Every structure is written in C-alpha cells, then in structure tokens.
Amino acid sequence: MMSDTIRLTVGQAIVRFLAAQYSERDGVRQRLVTGMFGIFGHGNVCGVGQALLEDQVAAEKDGSLEGHLPYYLVRNEQSGVHAAVAFSRQRNRTQTMAVTTSIGPGATNMVTGAALATTNRIPVLLFPSDQFASRIPDPVLQQLESPQTLDTAVTDCFRPVSRFFDRILRPEQAIPSLMNAMRVLTDPADTGAVTIALPQDVQAEAYDWPVAFFAERTWHIGRPVPEPAALARAVEVIRSAERPLLVAGGGVVYSEASEQLRAFASATGIPVADTPAGKGAINWDHPSAVGGVGSTGTTAANTLAREADVVIGVGTRYSDFTTASHTVFADPNVRFVNVNTLGLDAAKHGATMVQADAREALTSLTEALSGWQTDEAYRARVVELDEAWQRDVDECYHRDHTPLPAQTEVFGALNELMGPRDVVINAAGSMPGDLQALWRASTPEQYHVEYAYSCMGYEIPAAIGARFAVDDDVQVVAIVGDGTYQMAPMELATIVQEGLRVIIVLLDNGGFASIGALSESRGSQRFGTRYRMRSGGETGRLDGDVIPFDLAANAASWGLEVLRCDGIEQFRANYVTAAASSGPVVLHIHTDLMGPNPPGSAWWEVPVAEVSTLESTQTARVEYEHQKQGQRHYL
The missing domain is CATH 3.40.50.970 (Thiamin diphosphate (ThDP)-binding fold, Pyr/PP domains)
Incomplete structure (x- = not known):
C-alpha cells in the first residue's frame, strides 16, 4: 500500500x-x-x-x-x-x-x-x-x-x-x-x-x-444574486401594480429571509400570503400578513388573490392547492413575477423571472422599490380583510362543539399553549388544510407541515428528525390522525429507544375526515372512509359496528406515557403536564369526524364521474362543471 x-x-x-x-x-x-x-x-x-x-x-x-x-x-x-x-x-x-x-x-x-x-x-x-x-x-x-x-x-x-x-x-x-x-x-x-x-x-x-x-x-451553499436586468424588469411590473399580492413559499423559509420579507412588506405595503411550506415566513400579526392562499386558504388571502393584478411568487412552486387548481388568481390580466433559485419554478405562469436566492432578491427589490407603496385605501382593505378572518379563526378555535370537540379546537389550544420556537408537525388528511387556514405562526421554524407529498405516516418519524434538529428547550409536537397513526406507529419505539422528548397528539375520530368530506362533496357518500365492521355479509358495506380497537392502549404498548383527554379543557391541562415531562408523551383525544372545519373560500379540482346512476354523483358533477368554468392556464 x-x-x-x-x-x-x-x-x-x-x-x-x-x-x-x-x-x-x-x-x-x-x-x-x-x-x-x-x-x-x-x-x-x-x-x-x-x-x-x-x-x-x-x-x-x-x-x-x-x-x-x-x-x-x-x-x-x-x-x-x-x-x-x-x-x-x-x-x-x-x-x-x-x-x-x-x-x-x-x-x-x-x-x-x-x-x-x-x-x-x-x-x-x-x-x-x-x-x-x-x-x-x-x-x-x-x-x-x-x-x-x-x-x-x-x-x-x-x-x-x-x-x-x-x-x-x-x-x-x-x-x-x-x-x-x-x-x-x-x-x-x-x-x-x-x-x-x-x-x-x-x-x-x-x-x-x-x-x-x-x-x-x-x-x-450559495446565495445567487438577481441579475440586474431581470431585477429591473420585475421592478417595472411591480411598480405598475395597483393590487399586488406576494405569495411566500418554502424558499423564503429555507433561505432564512423572514427579516427581509417583513422589511419588504413594511416598505411597500404589499400584502403577503403564504403556502403550507411558507407559513411563518412572515409573522401572522404583521400588518401585511393575510395567511394561507388557495384551496385551504383564508378568505382574506383568497379575496386579494382574486383581485390581484400582479402576483409576486417568492420561493413557491405553485402547487394546485396554492392556485386552487388555477382558479384563485382570477383577474383576466393578472401578471406574475417569480423569484426562485430553480428555473422550473421561476418560469411558471409566464412570469417575469428573477432566478435568485429569496433573501438576496427581497433585499434588492426593497431597495429598487424605495419610495413606492401601494395606496392607502388598498392597505386599509388588507387590514380589514385580515381582521375579519381573525374573527373566524377565534370562532374555530373556541367552538365549544359537543358532544365531541372539533379538531380545530385542539389546534386552537396548541396554538395558544406552544411557544414561538416550538415546532408543530403534520402532513396528511384534513389537518394540513385546517392548519394552513388557521394556524397563527410567529416564526418560520414553528410550522412544520409536509404538504407537497402529503404523506400519511410522516408525522411520527418527522418528530424524531425535528427533535434531533432543535435546541433542548424547544418543544416538538406531532399531530397525528388515527388514519396516519395506523400506517406508521412503529417509530414510537424509536422515540422511546432514543429517549426523545416529544409530544404526540393523537386525534381519534374513527375514520378519514379529509377524504370522507371530499367523497361526500363529490357525490360518493363517504364510501369506505370510516372504521366500521362489515355489515350484511360479504357483499355488505363497511358501515356496521365501530371497530373495537383502542389506539391509546396501543400507543402505551410502545412504552410511552399516554394521557387520555376527555374534552378540550382536559387536553389543555394534560398538554401542560406533557410539556413538563422529560420523556415522550402521547395525548389522546376523541374528535368529531364531521368537523366542523374552517369556512372554505376556494376550489380544488378532483374530477367527478361524468356519468352515474347515483343522484348524489349527478349533482356533484353539475357543480364540478360549474367550478371548472373559472379554471384557466396562467399565461
């Protein structure tokens, strides 16, 4: 050798x-x-x-x-x-x-x-x-x-x-x-x-x-700066806008550009909406913050999106949820300015492209737009719309729904109990949509919702990775539905094995809330979306007795402390106990499968059967064809 x-x-x-x-x-x-x-x-x-x-x-x-x-x-x-x-x-x-x-x-x-x-x-x-x-x-x-x-x-x-x-x-x-x-x-x-x-x-x-x-x-890891000519073209488009809207995606968070985004919004008065990956990029109580946009967005953000004549996408890939399946940006002459490191995303919707790091681009745009602002009436409208939405959030967080609480009440309790640096994790089902609409994120590191692939089974292992990534004084909370839990509970053993201090919030509602609601709204009557025994022999539906399993007992079998929560007040008390624990804790609570959920203000395309013998499907098809009339390519 x-x-x-x-x-x-x-x-x-x-x-x-x-x-x-x-x-x-x-x-x-x-x-x-x-x-x-x-x-x-x-x-x-x-x-x-x-x-x-x-x-x-x-x-x-x-x-x-x-x-x-x-x-x-x-x-x-x-x-x-x-x-x-x-x-x-x-x-x-x-x-x-x-x-x-x-x-x-x-x-x-x-x-x-x-x-x-x-x-x-x-x-x-x-x-x-x-x-x-x-x-x-x-x-x-x-x-x-x-x-x-x-x-x-x-x-x-x-x-x-x-x-x-x-x-x-x-x-x-x-x-x-x-x-x-x-x-x-x-x-x-x-x-x-x-x-x-x-x-x-x-x-x-x-x-x-x-x-x-x-x-x-x-x-x-580089920070590509904007090419001067591209920056000048973007500034020209933005200066011509009367009703601009900025959409902050995950690229703002990964670039650690929150400070620059806040400075841009404060200087220009341009309202800022967010995608699931971009939530927290601007603090929820900033005067320009209007919350999530698109299929699971706020009425404030979606109203502004429909009226926007210029949309500035920063670090977003414009998923169908963000664009409400190409319906939410409704101005027939809407133009796009896209800031992204990846050309694929920067070029979407025929945009004026700025291929650059989000932090560098926002800094440059703020300087280049010095002295320019949206008019006072538009800024006042932004504040008015957001204040109206915050009243809806308060209602969703404090419904006092009976006999079982709505999951939005659990989110409200967590939002009020968790600190600004604590991490909330979720990925699939109805919860990412509710969280996108309702969660008040103060910091970019707080909101950890995987909604690009929306993979059931992500939350519990994600709690492991997040725990390894954050400081000891930061609390990691993974919200898990009963459907996701049944797909991948085994990493609870890994959490115990490594002695990780995490809280698993297990919502038990006896079915798939998201797909059940989608199935019902599209004429398929919640078929196959509840955890029920089969009735009427081999040809019967899964609509018999409730399956007699105990998810709380199952969670305890992996070696974690499990606190059963009978209602929201006990959930709040048990969360305080769990947060003080030095080890992993599961908070188990039964919630209502039927919601209610936040008020919707945008569409999501899921095709409905074109022909059917079911009246429910026929009715849903008529509504589907009506909604598609507002859909178009953004060119």
Missing part, C-alpha cells in the same frame, strides 16, 4: 468520507451529514453495517462523536427517510442525514420517502443495498429478475424520484459518485433525494483509497 492511500472497504470509506463533509452558509460551518438511520439485512449488515460498527467502536475509544457518524435504528425504512427529511427541513436544508437499507423490500421501502424528499426539494442521502455486482450468486434472495436484461434491479425505481442516482459497481466509482452526491445535497436549486445503490458484495470489497479523499471538505 502506498503511503498516500489507505485500504478500506467501500462501506468503511463511505462512513469515513461522510464524517468529513461540512456545509457553510453565511459564515456558519457545520457537519453536512450528521448521522445515519437504517435497518440491517443481508444486503448491508456486513458492508455499511460493519463499517458503522467499526466507526462506533472508534468513537467510544475517542470519547467523542467528532469525526464519526452516529447510527440510529428505525423500525421502517420509509420512516428513516421521513426522519432525515424532517431534520434537514428544520435545519433549512443546510444539513441532512443518511439512510442505509438492505436489498429488495428494504430498499424499495424508501421509494416513497425519496419521492417526498424530492417533491419537497429537501436534501436527503439514501444508500439502498443492491444485488451482487459479480452476478455469481444470482438470483440472490430478494433479487428481481428481468427477462430483458440482467442490468435491471429494484433500485432503478429510485431514478424518477431522485435528483441524483448512481449505482456503484466498482469501489473507485464511489469517489466521483459521493462528490456529486454532496454537490446535489448542497445545491439550493437542484436538491432532493440523492440515491447511491450499493451492491452487497461491493460494500465489503477493499480498495486503496487516496488519503485526500477523506480530508475535511466544506461545501458552500
């Missing part, structure tokens, strides 16, 4: 390399990959698994994790990805975590998590194991065989849901692959899931690696 090389297996080299990578933004330098989640199987236990063991033994001898890569056991590979995504999101994409799995089902269990990461533009590093590169034992246990080619593996499923994909067939291929992986993880525009498939024999294969490969390396 030459003096400038070191002989390691591929697994050992990966672990050592990752421990030496750093990110830097605005002068803050920190570990880029802070740890690895995983489950061991025959594909990785003797490769990456052995390398992690060897690294941990060395860390124990050193008495420090500095220069080492901690390992965390999860119960499901998808959950490991969710936890890593939540950690990275809470760190504003400046850090991430990795996930290792075995081959076959262990690998493909991560595909949903990869799709979630890429859809949300959140960096995460995945190492699914793969079949033998040598092909001698083929077909190995859990290997997929294709009659067309021997080159196909189940890990090819990751290609469309990853921002970067590679398969390492020789040890030396890991060098350029890992370097490119770090590039994508630290690119604010071109980031998402990074997947490096590792054949199990290659993981254990030794190679003489250049020592320089393991030197500490810092990856600088």
